[in-house]
Amino acid sequence: MDEVLVIGSGPAGLATAAELLRRGIPTTVLERGDRAAAAWAGRYDGLRFNTSRWWSALPGAPFPRAYGWFPTRDEYVDYLDGYAARHHVPVRTGVAVERIDPAGGRGWRLSTDAGPMAARHVVVATGIANRPALPGWATGTTYRGSVVHSADYRNPLPYRGRRVLVVGGGSSGMEIAAELARDAPGRCCCRCAPRRTCSCGPAAGCRPTCRCRSSSGCPCPWWTRCSPGCSG
Secondary structure: OEEEEEEOOOHHHHHHHHHHHHOOOOEEEEEOOOOOOHHHHOOOOOOEOOOOHHHOOEOOEOOOHHHOOOOEHHHHHHHHHHHHHHOOOOEEEOOOEEEEEEOOOOOEEEEEOOOOEEEEEEEEOOOOOOOOOOOHHHOOOOOOOOOOOHHHOOOOHHHOOOEEEEEOOOHHHHHHHHHHHHHOOOEEEEEOOOOOOOOOOHHHOOOOOOOOOOOOOOOOOOOOOOOOOOOO
């Protein structure tokens, strides 16, 4: 029986395992993908953090300065790989946990596609958005075009010259829409834009929305510069 099994090799899973190991508690991480940090490695090519590197580092492991303010997907995957290696975190890949049951006061039984396992303690670190979901109105209609979830989007190349509607103004939606508009000439519309004011300057009656309130050298992504005459 294992002492601790951690399910998921993202930042939460790796950090939890590293801290337990540092305290001498035997711990193994289970990952259903074919590598550590598989969920991050499988995101779209142009992904960047929407939080700065200062607010996203794991315990005792600051990001390299060379990553800049907002690390890319590949930089973050390299960071997680390095973190796991430095802390000697054992990650068992290709193991999908299907069920967890109490073992009669002696820990937990895990049903996995690699066979049954047992542990005194189990930490679930699979994240809150690990299963893509399409709303009902996006499927089963007469629409003949393709409907792609952001989890399946990789880069703008397949969409060049095509009309694209991005539904959702969250971090992924806005980043994908900006990438399509820049690198895939055609028409791109983002439905449900986020509520934020533009910042094309006091002359146009606009103001910055970043907290640092500085228009000079501001690194904050919420400081956006719009074209002259913007109505806000």
